Amino acid sequence: MTGHSTYQPQNAFMKWLERRLPIAGLVYSSFVVYPVPRNLNYWWTFGGILSFMLGVQIITGIVLAMHYTPHVDFAFNSVEQIMRDVNYGWLLRYVHSNGASMFFLAAYIHMFRGMYYGSYKEPREVLWILGVMLLLLMIMTGFMGYVLPWGQMSFWAAKVITSLFSAIPLFGESIVTWLWGGYAVGNPTLNRFYSLHYLLPFVIAGVVGLHIWALHMVGQNNPDGVEPKTETDTVAFTPYATIKDSFLLAVFLILFAWFVFYIPNFLGHPDNYIPANPAQTPPHIVPEWYYLPFYAILRAIPNKLLGVAALGASIVILAFLPWLDTSKVRSARYRPLYRQFFWIFVVVCVGLGWLGSKPPEGAYVIVARVFTAYYFIYFVIILPVLGLVEKTRPLPGSITESVLGKGVPIGASAPTSSGAKA
Amino acid sequence: MTTITRAILALVFSAAVAAPALAQEHENPLPPKNKWSFAGPFGKYDRAQLQRGFKVYQEVCLQCHGMQLLSFRNLAEPGGPGFTQAQAEAVAAQYKYQEGVDDAGKPIEREGRLADLFPPPLVKFPTATPPDMSVIAKGRGYERGFPWWVFDMFTQYQEHGVDYITALLQGYEANPPAGVTLPPGASYNKYFPSNAIAMPPPLSDKRVEYTDGSPQTVEQYAKDISAFLMWAAEPHLEARKRIGFQVFIFLIVLAGLLYFTKKNVWHTVELHPSKLEPRAPSEYPKKT
Numbered sequence: 001m002t003g004h005s006t007y008q009p010q011n012a013f014m015k016w017l018e019r020r021l022p023i024a025g026l027v028y029s030s031f032v033v034y035p036v037p038r039n040l041n042y043w044w045t046f047g048g049i050l051s052f053m054l055g056v057q058i059i060t061g062i063v064l065a066m067h068y069t070p071h072v073d074f075a076f077n078s079v080e081q082i083m084r085d086v087n088y089g090w091l092l093r094y095v096h097s098n099g100a101s102m103f104f105l106a107a108y109i110h111m112f113r114g115m116y117y118g119s120y121k122e123p124r125e126v127l128w129i130l131g132v133m134l135l136l137l138m139i140m141t142g143f144m145g146y147v148l149p150w151g152q153m154s155f156w157a158a159k160v161i162t163s164l165f166s167a168i169p170l171f172g173e174s175i176v177t178w179l180w181g182g183y184a185v186g187n188p189t190l191n192r193f194y195s196l197h198y199l200l201p202f203v204i205a206g207v208v209g210l211h212i213w214a215l216h217m218v219g220q221n222n223p224d225g226v227e228p229k230t231e232t233d234t235v236a237f238t239p240y241a242t243i244k245d246s247f248l249l250a251v252f253l254i255l256f257a258w259f260v261f262y263i264p265n266f267l268g269h270p271d272n273y274i275p276a277n278p279a280q281t282p283p284h285i286v287p288e289w290y291y292l293p294f295y296a297i298l299r300a301i302p303n304k305l306l307g308v309a310a311l312g313a314s315i316v317i318l319a320f321l322p323w324l325d326t327s328k329v330r331s332a333r334y335r336p337l338y339r340q341f342f343w344i345f346v347v348v349c350v351g352l353g354w355l356g357s358k359p360p361e362g363a364y365v366i367v368a369r370v371f372t373a374y375y376f377i378y379f380v381i382i383l384p385v386l387g388l389v390e391k392t393r394p395l396p397g398s399i400t401e402s403v404l405g406k407g408v409p410i411g412a413s414a415p416t417s418s419g420a421k422a
Numbered sequence: 423m424t425t426i427t428r429a430i431l432a433l434v435f436s437a438a439v440a441a442p443a444l445a446q447e448h449e450n451p452l453p454p455k456n457k458w459s460f461a462g463p464f465g466k467y468d469r470a471q472l473q474r475g476f477k478v479y480q481e482v483c484l485q486c487h488g489m490q491l492l493s494f495r496n497l498a499e500p501g502g503p504g505f506t507q508a509q510a511e512a513v514a515a516q517y518k519y520q521e522g523v524d525d526a527g528k529p530i531e532r533e534g535r536l537a538d539l540f541p542p543p544l545v546k547f548p549t550a551t552p553p554d555m556s557v558i559a560k561g562r563g564y565e566r567g568f569p570w571w572v573f574d575m576f577t578q579y580q581e582h583g584v585d586y587i588t589a590l591l592q593g594y595e596a597n598p599p600a601g602v603t604l605p606p607g608a609s610y611n612k613y614f615p616s617n618a619i620a621m622p623p624p625l626s627d628k629r630v631e632y633t634d635g636s637p638q639t640v641e642q643y644a645k646d647i648s649a650f651l652m653w654a655a656e657p658h659l660e661a662r663k664r665i666g667f668q669v670f671i672f673l674i675v676l677a678g679l680l681y682f683t684k685k686n687v688w689h690t691v692e693l694h695p696s697k698l699e700p701r702a703p704s705e706y707p708k709k710t
Binding site for chain 1: 496553556557558562568574575578583657661662665667669674676677680681683687688
């Protein structure tokens with residue numbers, strides 16, 4: 001999308017079309033000749049995986065919607081009918097429910113990669129913020145989708161999460177009633193969640209478009225965090241990035257298939273195979289695994305309003321990351337101290353996830369509070385201070401130098417010795 | 423790693439290890455793991471076991487529990503108990519269904535057909551209805567705890583529900599331990615979360631007659647009905663695992679081919695930067 005397209009249509013029809021709608025040229029410049037840094041590692045393949053997963057979720061979701069009945073009396077049984085009587089309905093549903101988990105897994109890896117290599121820094125702030133918006137949209141979509149089977153966990157998750165809004169002073173109760181469409185979680189709630197669950201993926205697709213647009217404006221970051229300077233610093237998107245993305249996508253699909261075909265209910269909760277019963281509260285209400293870290297933060301704080309505020313802040317703070325991290329050096333490769341705090345942050349996030357699945361009592365609460373404190377201190381204190389005091393390692397002169405070692409003539413036109421590989 | 427990092431990591435891990443020890447709660451014994459024919463990547467239901475389990479359901483469970491998501495036709499479908507269509511029709515004909523009314527306004531009774539749902543339970547309870555058993559094998563489970571749940575991901579242990587039900591059916595104790603008082607009508611069961619279960623012990627030795635020579639014991643009944651319930655909850659399990667294996671072979675071959683293609687494509691890049699196709703300067707990201 002940057003610069004003038006070099007696309008030269010060969011065929012008469014394509015020439016005709018290109019003068020009226022240069023869509024082939026757009027695809028050519030964005031996904032064929034688009035230059036990507038040559039040193040991208042496999043952590044950079046998750047953007048492609050995420051696009052693929054969005055497609056999987058939308059396609060399976062549309063077919064599931066053809067068989068699903070959004071009504072409190074029929075929702076549970078209609079899902080069971082999909083599992084039993086719709087041709088390959090069990091496959092569609094298990095792909096969709098496990099697909100949500102895989103989507104979040106890929107998104108979290110994608111985000112941690114962005115954080116490790118400083119991909120949010122100037123000039124990629126908007127790209128990063130669009131990503132945070134995508135996470136928020138995914139969280140909303142996933143939550144509403146979890147409610148649709150109308151099992152016990154669906155119902156009680158809907159109740160617990162919507163009730164969080166009651167913590168808002170003055171208007172809290174009115175907002176909750178408005179969200180529910182009544183005075184309890186009921187049929188209007190299920191109907192609107194269904195409607196929004198169908199709508200939001202298309203909003204996500206739109207924001208993904210903006211995310212890719214922003215990406216193509218500024219170019220990809222890379223493991224060394226230095227911008228491409230010469231021709232030898234980059235390779236063409238096709239075939240280099242496409243083949244690398246395709247390979248890791250296939251590996252990712254093996255993991256996905258393992259869950260879908262062999263352990264399809266591993267990530268779910270058995271209680272969601274019990275039809276929703278407003279008169280019976282399950283002993284432990286737990287969200288899906290991908291919300292557990294946020295759930296742990298919510299419950300770590302004894303005050304309801306502050307807990308909800310912390311939950312919201314834990315996501316919103318990500319949008320401010322480009323300005324909270326004061327270091328001029330992007331990649332953790334050249335930031336020895338940052339790298340250590342980053343890995344502690346990863347451990348803390350995983351730990352919060354584990355704590356979110358535990359009852360909020362005893363030592364669990366204490367550990368959850370320590371971890372929650374670290375989560376916020378990391379953003380508000382460690383990152384700003386680290387950028388000012390950290391002694392970073394010297395950056396390579398260029399991507400080519402980083403890959404092939406010093407002594408390779410940068411942008412040379414003559415072949416270099418084959419022993420120059422780093 | 424610096425000392426600070428080591429200290430912080432040590433703190434984190436010791437906290438994570440100490441937390442469960444400090445947060446002890448009331449716990450049931452873990453249900454023993456059974457060997458199931460349908461476990462693992464090549465699992466298949468044991469037809470004879472499903473047929474025996476169906477008999478236990480008909481003669482015992484059906485008194486109180488419905489299975490309203492199943493029809494008699496399911497009994498003859500592939501991947502299930504393996505009844506022939508004629509056998510399934512004969513099973514259906516054992517039950518009476520009402521359909522419409524005659525000229526005098528009296529309900530017309532007819533024999534069940536393949537398309538009919540399983541009959542409603544025979545005994546009606548005025549207050550609490552015993553749970554429907556259609557998906558109960560997936561709607562029950564137990565916590566294996568860390569680190570076992572991590573291993574379960576690799577060993578494909580998915581039989582929490584059936585192991586729990588098998589254990590529960592054998593977990594009754596006539597005399598509850600000292601100090602435990604049960605609400606009126608409840609029985610003591612060591613595997614039930616609150617220990618006080620409203621269902622009286624449903625099985626006893628020789629209660630259901632087996633014609634295939636299998637032992638007529640509570641243990642065997644419990645296993646057979648659990649296997650039957652697993653099929654009822656997951657009737658396409660065999661197809662899922664079979665297709666899954668095919669998908670696996672396909673994906674592994676695909677990933678292998680893509681890997682070598684990738685190696686080939688990147689081969690030149692990694693050695694000869696200058697041999698890359700030259701591109702116009704306009705194709706590079708603008709300097710900022």
